[in-house]
Amino acid sequence: MIEKEIMIQGNDPIFGTLTFPEEDVTYPALLLLPGSGPVDRDGNDRKGKYQTNLYKDLAHFMTGLGFAVLRFDKRGTGKRGGDWMAAGLSDLTSDAKSAMKFLRAHPNVDQENVIVCGHSERTIIATILAETMNPAGCMLLSGGVDNLMQALHHQRQLAYKELFELPGFKGWINRTLKVDVKNEKKTEKLLEKMKKSDEDIIKIQFFFKQPAKWFREHSDYDTRAALKKVTCLVFALHGDKDPLVESRVLEELDELVQGKSEYHIIHNMEHGLRVQDEERSMLKMKKIFKEVLKRPLHEEGLEKMAGWLNSHFKTKDVSGSK
Structure with a gap:
């Protein structure tokens, strides 16, 4: 070779x-x-x-x-x-x-x-x-x-399913607090922020970088x-x-x-x-x-x-x- x-x-x-x-x-x-x-x-x-x-x-x-x-x-x-x-x-x-x-x-x-x-x-x-x-x-x-958004949605749904199926108190508290609903709202808010931005990278909570341009363009494809x-x-x-x-x-x-x-x-x-x-x-x-x-x-x-x-x-x- x-x-x-x-x-x-x-x-x-x-x-x-x-x-x-x-x-x-x-x-x-x-x-x-x-x-x-x-x-x-x-x-x-x-x-x-x-x-x-x-x-x-x-x-x-x-x-x-x-x-x-x-x-x-x-x-x-x-x-x-x-x-x-x-x-x-x-x-x-x-x-x-x-x-x-x-x-x-x-x-x-x-x-x-x-x-x-x-x-x-x-x-x-x-x-x-x-x-x-x-x-x-x-x-x-x-x-x-x-596309990327659909793949990420699938990944989140699988994670929620596992969180709900955890044994004992952990599974109960996740179901009771409806972690899936709360996290989906946070995710939607973050995606909307990136879509409205014209920056390549944005920060959330002042420190955590997110690839805004990458997400924007993937969401449109x-x-x-x-x-x-x-x-x-x-x-x-x-x-x-x-x-x-x-x-x-x-x-x-x-x-x-x-x-x-x-x-x-x-x-x-x-x-x-x-x-x-x-x-x-x-x-x-x-x-x-x-x-x-x-x-x-x-x-x-x-x-x-x-x-x-x-x-x-x-x-x-x-x-x-x-």
């Missing part, structure tokens, strides 16, 4: 890593878009608290299948300047489009066979690129169909309407232990997209595509995550990805070499 550091020129240069199975051969390619939060091209944060290497591992796996793979630092992570919290959906989409153009123009990439692959929140950006840039395929990992314009092949993958997504929405894919689609829900797989034997839980997710990080990516999940990629995008050298 060949791994190279790249820089995409512009007013705000983008730094990333491009991997190939071999040099001087032309390959189908994947643009890998990482999930939300301050994690770099590999899936790691600057402070070393969350060292997942998820995107590095995925890139190496996909390169092993015979694909070129580009992953890059988001704003304010890795070698990239800026503030990740100030970036809105439009900024993130602009970066992704620049990376897609770079990948298509690379001499060792088959520009007719470039696939966009988004994880978590970046499944929404992958959908935008599928709608507007006509890639050969679109992969939605641990996300898809719902209709993912299902975009999917209706998607003509490329679409692949979606969820884990049944992932509390951050509602997997039933994947049943809508076939009716939404114009091209052929397929989806898989993997038993005992969590949001970061690793093995999770523990229960599916919003309240215990952070605690479980510490143990999950010690485990490998889910073998069945990788097999489903490999099967789709190999069946639709056979590795080939369009320059004539084999």
